Amino acid sequence: MVSLRQLEQGMQQVRSYYKxxxxxxxxxxxxxxxxxDAYRNSFSKPRSKAEVKLLAAKKHSESEKRRRMRINxxxxxxxxxxxxxxxxxxxxxxxxxxxxxxxxxxxxxxLEAVSRGSTDEIVFPGESDxxxxxxxxxxxxxxxxxxxxxxRPGLMSALARALRSVKGKVVRAEMVxxxxxxxxxxxxxxxxxxxxxxxxxxxxxxxxxxxx
Amino acid sequence: MVSLRQLEQGMQQVRSYYKxxxxxxxxxxxxxxxxxDAYRNSFSKPRSKAEVKLLAAKKHSESEKRRRMRINxxxxxxxxxxxxxxxxxxxxxxxxxxxxxxxxxxxxxxLEAVSRGSTDEIVFPGESDxxxxxxxxxxxxxxxxxxxxxxRPGLMSALARALRSVKGKVVRAEMVxxxxxxxxxxxxxxxxxxxxxxxxxxxxxxxxxxxx
DNA sequence: TAGCACACGTGAGGC
DNA sequence: TGCCTCACGTGTGCT
Numbered sequence: 001m002v003s004l005r006q007l008e009q010g011m012q013q014v015r016s017y018y019k020x021x022x023x024x025x026x027x028x029x030x031x032x033x034x035x036x037d038a039y040r041n042s043f044s045k046p047r048s049k050a051e052v053k054l055l056a057a058k059k060h061s062e063s064e065k066r067r068r069m070r071i072n073x074x075x076x077x078x079x080x081x082x083x084x085x086x087x088x089x090x091x092x093x094x095x096x097x098x099x100x101x102x103x104x105x106x107x108x109x110x111l112e113a114v115s116r117g118s119t120d121e122i123v124f125p126g127e128s129d130x131x132x133x134x135x136x137x138x139x140x141x142x143x144x145x146x147x148x149x150x151x152r153p154g155l156m157s158a159l160a161r162a163l164r165s166v167k168g169k170v171v172r173a174e175m176v177x178x179x180x181x182x183x184x185x186x187x188x189x190x191x192x193x194x195x196x197x198x199x200x201x202x203x204x205x206x207x208x209x210x211x212x
Numbered sequence: 213m214v215s216l217r218q219l220e221q222g223m224q225q226v227r228s229y230y231k232x233x234x235x236x237x238x239x240x241x242x243x244x245x246x247x248x249d250a251y252r253n254s255f256s257k258p259r260s261k262a263e264v265k266l267l268a269a270k271k272h273s274e275s276e277k278r279r280r281m282r283i284n285x286x287x288x289x290x291x292x293x294x295x296x297x298x299x300x301x302x303x304x305x306x307x308x309x310x311x312x313x314x315x316x317x318x319x320x321x322x323l324e325a326v327s328r329g330s331t332d333e334i335v336f337p338g339e340s341d342x343x344x345x346x347x348x349x350x351x352x353x354x355x356x357x358x359x360x361x362x363x364r365p366g367l368m369s370a371l372a373r374a375l376r377s378v379k380g381k382v383v384r385a386e387m388v389x390x391x392x393x394x395x396x397x398x399x400x401x402x403x404x405x406x407x408x409x410x411x412x413x414x415x416x417x418x419x420x421x422x423x424x
Numbered sequence: 425t426a427g428c429a430c431a432c433g434t435g436a437g438g439c
Numbered sequence: 440t441g442c443c444t445c446a447c448g449t450g451t452g453c454t
Contacts, residue, residue: 056426061448067303067429068446074306081313089444091279094286097309101293104316111323176387268441273433279444280431301429 129209133198140193142171144185145201149209151182158211159184162204166191341421345410352405354383356397357413361421363394370423371396374416378403 078093079085085096129149136142149155163170163186172187191197290305291297297308341361348354361367375382375398384399403409 057449059427060450063428064448065446070303071306072446074303074310077310078306078313081310081317091282091286091444094283094290097313098286098289098293101290101309101313101316104313104320105293108316108319108323111320174386176385269434272435272442275443276433277431284431303429 131202131205131209133202133205135193135198136187141191142187142189143191143198143201144187145205146183146185147205147209148181148183155182155208158208159186159205162208163188163201166197166200166204168197168201343414343417343421345414345417347405347410348399353403354399354401355403355410355413356399357417358395358397359417359421360393360395367394367420370420371398371417374420375400375413378409378412378416380409380413 075090075093078097079088082093082096082100085093087093130147132146134144136144167190168188169190170186171189173184175182175184188201191201287302287305290309291300294305294308294312297305299305342359344358346356348356379402380400381402382398383401385396387394387396400413403413
């Protein structure tokens with residue numbers, strides 16, 4: 001039995017032999033042609049079987065190299081445009097990419113929801129006092145309060161006091177005042193997802209609206 | 213000369229032989245030990261050089277396989293979360309990923325700019341009348357008008373009339389009124405990128421502010 | 425048939 | 440030393 005090492009070295013030798021000039025010369029099909037390089041370059045075909053095979057292998061490995069380069073250049077781009085990249089190896093780059101894509105997607109949909117809600121929905125204040133509360137879907141603890149009432153000096157601070165009293169934090173507010181009446185939409189956070197927080201907020205805001 | 217294919221097949225056979233029980237049995241260093249499996253599992257070393265090498269190679273190829281699987285599973289995830297994927301090969305997936313990441317980033321920063329502008333920037337109306345116009349960066353034809361003035365019945369329609377007179381379209385508006393004074397931020401489109409449109413809008417709004 | 429995309433095993437080099 | 444990552448050339452299957 002031959003050893004593995006010997007066999008591998010043997011293979012290398014065989015490979016080299018197949019690539020070598022002597023093999024090519026010896027095994028080419030006998031044809032009427034010059035052996036000069038010039039001739040062989042201008043009429044590069046036909047060739048011997050082994051030669052064809054080698055050429056194909058070379059082509060193959062080159063195209064594979066191009067493919068690798070294509071992919072790797074994309075990795076380079078990703079490494080460049082991704083912030084907070086600590087580990088630079090391929091798996092980590094892909095992992096971070098996935099995280100960022102998902103985070104960005106979430107961000108966009110959230111911002112769009114808020115933006116859409118405030119741009120389209122806000123209209124003029126109604127003639128009668130109104131108060132409406134609702135939970136924002138998909139966002140635990142965030143609720144939206146819509147209220148219309150008479151405008152008056154001190155309304156702002158009364159609102160602020162009411163919110164403080166129930167420990168609500170206004171993360172976004174839209175207000176429009178026309179002809180002495182005002183409509184506000186407040187996005188309030190910090191009251192939990194349940195109905196107790198909503199009830200507290202409702203009572204507090206009712207006081208603000210109806211107490212001149 | 214043997215052929216390449218024959219040699220490779222030979223190598224496979226040799227590899228199998230090295231992995232086989234018969235080889236292990238025959239080539240172990242002569243030691244005083246049982247030949248039972250239990251013994252050989254608890255004291256699995258020492259081994260011959262070739263055996264060690266083969267074991268290392270196997271370990272290597274297996275860990276490499278794990279690495280490939282890690283990376284490929286990330287590709288699978290990307291393929292799953294990316295919309296509009298037509299070509300599914302690795303290079304295309306990466307390319308699409310890059311496009312989407314950049315698009316999402318742009319989206320987020322745009323939305324954040326609008327959102328931030330309305331959430332953080334809007335403060336209480338000042339005590340003196342003010343008017344400020346600016347072009348929105350990266351958004352041709354969109355300009356932002358900030359104004360503070362006395363609130364009064366009819367201010368709203370006066371504003372609307374002024375905007376109509378310069379053919380400006382309000383794509384977004386934020387207003388807050390406190391204690392009889394009002395502050396508005398209007399995003400106006402349709403006046404072009406130049407300074408003529410801005411001048412027209414400025415004159416029109418000035419009239420609204422200073423005419424009680 | 426050629427071309428492309430992929431998985432594989434292996435050698436090299438970095439901690 | 441061992442483990443990890445990468446690039447490489449090659450075999451294979453699909454179109």
